[in-house]
Amino acid sequence: MSERTILASFADEHDALDVVRTLRAAGYRVRDVYSPHAIHGMDEALGLRPTRLTWVCFVCGAVGLFAALWLQNWANAIDWPINVGGKPWNSLPAEAPVAFEMLVLLAAFGSVLACLAVCRLYPGKRVAAAARVTDDRYAVAVDASPALPRGELRRLLSEKGAVEIVEQLSAVEEGR
């Protein structure tokens, strides 16, 4: 189903932040905000919950750590025990460096790949980014369903300093 969206552009991040707070307080649904850089406080203004990607990082790191410990123990103590200078076959301190590096490697790649997956970012993806949002504009996408008073919305947006207001019929892609 196609939805109506009003896309209002702002030249200042504080205006964009302010308008998001005002609109949400007035009961409008802000679909998303597009900006050239991360805006401090925008996640709270939009009511975004803290991301669970930190857990992905933790789990991947734990997998890396334990997989590396298991492999080192199994390879050097069970499958083919090697006596190196009379050290114990399953010497834990000697296994720490490799285990730590594997922890970091898996945690880093796991969290980045998970982030790209949940943000649906992949090579070759075609996007129609809102005008100049990767340059110097902040665009606020507001739900403009017929049920809501649209004239009021436009007035509110220009009052808050919108430099450009466009209406789109097709829905702007919405992340979860």
Next chain:
Amino acid sequence: MSSPHHEPSSALYPPEPPLIAGHKSLGDVTREICQPLEGRPTRLWWIGFIVAASALLLGVVSVTYQIATGIGVWGLNKTVGWGFDITNFVFWVGIGHAGTLISAVLFLFRQKWRTSVNRAAEAMTLFAVMCAGIFPLIHMGRPWLAYWFAPYPNLRGPLWINFKSPLVWDFFAISTYFLVSALFWYFGLIPDLATIRDRNRRGLRTKICRALSLGWNGSARTWHRYETVYLLLAGLATPLVFSVHTIVSMDFATSVIPGWHTTIFPPYFVAGAIFSGLAMVLTLMLVARKTMRLEHYITARHVDTMCKLMLSMGCVVGLAYGTEFFIAFYSGNPYEQFVFLNRAAGPFAPAYWTMVICNVVIPQVLWLKPVRSNFAAVFVVSIFVNIGMWFERFVIIVTSLHRDYLPSSWATYFPTIIEVATLIGSFGLFFTCFLLFCRFVPVIAMAEVKGVLHAPGHRSDVAQKGEAA
């Protein structure tokens, strides 16, 4: 006489100069950083590139020769088993460390000034680790069998690699460091690639940027997750960078060679690595700001802060030199004492004193503010530190080996022309990569600079508000 209304804090501390000079708007940032990529390279760039590429070619020829002939072409002997090759390896790994310090550690400390230098510093890390990785590969003698380092089920038993060997730890540390640094760098680059994609509609550059920017559209939901993951990466890269040079130092410290077998090595190596890397960042930044016209982005404040960091690291390194000597004396171990006396007064004394003068004495001029604000002077100091830190690794490796326990096996070491050519070649590789990076990738992280442009209390922010009112 002070009025009671006067704010004491502003009287005590003069206001800090802005991070980004010249009252930039967001559009200015995009334009000024993207323009050098879209125009033709300058004459200075071509000169630099030709010099660097020639050095690289020399390196390719010498590496090909030594692999084809065997590493007997080096000046090593039975006593001095490690020389130029391992010196260069440790030197280049160390150079990389400042890049991660700036991109990850300073990010965790919320140092906003890092935004102007982090992209270039991270690129420097990648290229330095590439240069470093080549040396152990050559040292194997049969580099086509390098994959034997990886623990994979094989038909030789399966005979697994010895996980208790510091050289295996090194393999894991360096490859993880390279991969994670590359990932961190690319992840930070995604928003800027989208900016380049949206500036032009046609051309190969836009096509490449479209593919690599992964469909980035600046959505707040994406930014929200992106910021979290960036913080996670910084948190992972911080212990990683300390672990890497710690493990490199264990290549030496876990042996029984006097002068190597000490517990001070991990912190000593990490401090030295960051020290040398900061010197290299300063060298590159001072050149880049002049040739790429980035004076407004890399300001006197950035140079000043980096000088202070370099000075403090230099003092740590100086302390480590002193501590090493003291512990050698205090240990009562005659071999340990001999190694250190031999360093300072033996046949390699010139190398030792070059190291002390370049790393400990010369950086002391950075205590003076006039020196820190004189870019030519800072440039000269940074070059001295680069030289001094190379000599530090040479001194550690060669002087400890050349006169060991048994006087009958004492020997000396002098590099052959092939080893010198390989060192020049590694500089060629580094600068070729860096110059190509300056041409094809935004040298300054635009999305991050835009974020601090309006930071609360920032002067340009106040100025803009004033104009708007």
